[in-house]
Amino acid sequence: MRLLQTLLLTLGVFTIFVFGQETPKQRHAYQSDVARLRKIVINSLYSHRDVFLRELISNANDALEKLRLTSLTEPEVLSGAENMNITIKAEKDEQGNGRIIIRDTGIGMTPEELSNNLGTLAKSGTSEFLSRAESDTTGNGNLIGAFGLGFYSSFLVADRVEVASMAAKSSANPNPAQYVFSSGADENSFEIFPDPRGNTLGRGTEITLYLKPDAIEYVDTNTIIELVNKHSSFSTSFPIYLYTTRTEMVPDEEAEAEAKAADEESKAEKTKETEADEDEALVEDAEEEREVKEKREPKMKPITVEEWIQLNSQPPIWMRDPKTVTDEEYENFYQATYKDYEKPLAWYHFAGDSGSGVSFRAIIYVPSRLDDAYWQNPLESVTKDIRLMVKRVFITSDLGSEALPKWANWVKVVVDAEDLPLNVSRETLQSTQFLKQLKGIILKRLLQLLGRIQEENPEKWEKIQEVYGNVFKLGAVEDFKNREKLATLVRFATNQRNSTSLDEYLENKKKGQSQIFYLADMGKSPAELAKSVFIEKLHARGYEVLLLGDPLDEVFITNIRRWKKIPFQDVAKAGLKFGDEDMSPEEEKEEQAMLTEKYKPLIEWLRKEVRAKGAARDVVISNRLVTSSCAIVADESGYTANLEKLISSSHAQQNHRHMWEFAKKQKVLEINPRSPLIEGLLKRIEQLPEDEEERDPEAEDELREVATVLVDGALVRSGFSVTDSNDFFTRVDRILRRSLGVSETAPTDTTVKPAPPVDPELPEDADIPEPDEDIVNGHGKVSWAVEEIDEFGNVVQDVPVENKRHDEL
DSSP states (O other): OHHHHHHHHHHHHHHHHHHTSOOOOEEEEOOHHHHHHHHHHHHSOOOOTTHHHHHHHHHHHHHHHHHHHHHTTOGGGGTTOSOOOEEEEEEEOTTSOEEEEEEEOSSOOOHHHHHHHHHSOOSTTHHHHHHHHHHOOSOOOHHHHHHTOGGGGGGGTEEEEEEEEEOOOOSSOSSOOEEEEEEETTOSEEEEEEOTTOSOSSSEEEEEEEEOGGGGGGGOHHHHHHHHHHHTSSSOSSOEEEEEEEEEEEEOHHHHHHHHHHHHHHHHHHHHHOOSOHHHHHHHHHHHHHHHHHHOOOOEEEEEEEEEEESOOSOOGGGSOGGGOOHHHHHHHHHHHHTOSSOOSEEEEEEEEOSSSOEEEEEEEEOSSOOTTTTTSGGGOOOOOEEEEETTEEEESOOOTTSSOGGGTTOEEEEEESSSOSSSOHHHHHTSHHHHHHHHHHHHHHHHHHHHHHHHOHHHHHHHHHHHHHHHHHHHHHOSTTHHHHHTTOOBEESSOSOBOHHHHHHTOOTTOOSEEEEEOTTOOHHHHTTOGGGHHHHHHTOOOEEEOSHHHHHHHHHHOEETTEEEEETTBSOOOOSOGGGSOHHHHHHHHHHHHHTHHHHHHHHHHHHHHTSOSEEEEOSSOSSOSEEEEEOTTSOOHHHHHHHHHHTGGGTSHHHHHHHHTOEEEEEOTTOHHHHHHHHHHHHSOOSGGGOOHHHHHHHHHHHHHHHHHHHHHTTOOOSOHHHHHHHHHHHHHHHHTOOTTOOOOOOOOOOOOOOOOOOOGGGSOOOOHHHHHTOOOOOOEEEEEOTTSOEEEEEEGGGSOOTTO
16 A cells, blocks of 8 residues: 555656646747848838738638638548637736737648748748838838738737647648747747647637737727728638627626515514504505515626627628629728729629529629739739639639630639539539630620720720720730620720720721721820821821820731721831722822823932832832821831831841841832922932033932932831931031031041050058948938828828838838
């Protein structure tokens, strides 16, 4: 017996020794990028700290989604906790310190995942965020939402954060343990250690935020309800519960029992003392008892009622009748779902059937801007913004590269199908008939939405054109099936109006006109194009010409080729026809033939000159010029100036050098017979002696130089480049000298001060002046002031910048 007692005592001491030791803690240093990032988040001038709750709820939703997807193949991960939800609890102690506890029953994290997910930073977007964050001094707080910082946003309101997590049980981790991640806002390291409380979670993650003194308002449940309703009520399909307390007044049963006992005792004493008639006594007792009951009110006491209330009990917005959803709700849902700080331009909420037996509901959004990366390589980008739901449960946003045509990968879509199976992989989903039809459904509804806005809301349509005008052109080139519908959305400026569609152009065409006239010159504004020599006569006669200044414009035209069976005509090319030539009077035709015969000497002389220099292959009388003396136009088989720019920028000429050189020479010089300059040039040509002995080489050289300047000027004015710009300006210099009476051979004074002699020796350090002490120590005396404004542009405060904490910003 004594031996047994000794053994038990020894075992007890050993247990106290082992379990009484402090749990070992491992301290790790943050990566350098994480340290920079945390400083930027904590110390920058963000005025909208509310985003921390949105980000942490989004992370909790991701953990729950990951658990649900994992459970399709490993059902055992659901053990440990019955419900899949998110809970929020705010507390405040007697000293006034506050903390917020956000818990989810999601997939949880192992110690290694705690270190990797919270102590390191993913490569994607890191450099871009840091560069933008360090240069952003607007204080609008939108960088967090734009880059998905998630966990790090908690340091906006907390000076210490603890994350307890219990990974879900799985075949790879059959015996998970609960661990804690701990870090402070001013620390450059973090700790990970086993949770001394043991397994209190069952499964999931619990984030405890120890609030900063200036963030104590977030313990107010009304503030939390407002933030969740604003940012997260539509962003998760899992219930969000908030811990609340309220005070209620209930009857105090103990006090009532004591009062009743006192009444009974008083009644008994009065019965003993009464010596009156028994009947009279009974009547008096009954009356007194009734009066006491009427006078005495029930005693009440306050009690505290604890309750978990659901904050997102409203059904997902896409499941509601569109007539019951406000514009503000649509906008809030879009901003919360797609992390876009700007409101969408338009949306389309609809329900339907795919035709293969799958019913669905969907919302299509048109963002108010395109990402900067869209035009960098639009034909290789893939959309990730089609959120496929099945029975309100998120499945995937990656439907493969063919989910939408490349031109439409900017559209944001939520699709909720009712009948697709959940226990399948993403590859199996992609093979279903519904997903094959999804692309066509989205595009059809998107084009319907755009068409309706085009007809019903000109002001909004103007904004859509500003953002997506070139996208519609790209779509018409790329998407042959929807080419005609997309082409109706395209708008162009003309010489008569600022914007017109192709259908509106045809409504304005002249009698007999069998072409759609256009002029393209990349980079030029419509105002500049309207002054082009190519449209002088067209404009003068009242014809409308499309003015194309965007790089995609001519690509669109060359791919469309014709609209409603009417071809496009580039007015910068030879062979321009107005369409009423057959209706011209005989006198006009005779006059054209007479002019050709009259200018035959000049045409033949110029033809030799331009062919010798390679400037053009032919010279003809122009029917398009009104005030200009001449112009260079591309032959039907040649390249216009705009096409030359496009091909040069793409380096395509390197692969087809011979074709490039041939097409470049296919130009025609058109001269205006009514121009005084051309008439004067004809007279000078006619005055040249035909006899070889009477030739004047000096006069011929002077005339040849004038003609060369004229042709080079026509090249420049027509959008082409001259062969040698130095020779061109040298000739202009000589002509200017002659016009001013200055000798062509008069030399320019070229005297310049020579450079000092060569000195290969390097300066010694002693000769380098020392920098100012204030500059070295960073104690400058410059001061300035700024005004801080809120999101509505109202001035919040006006303080010196040196009093603000900038850190790396």
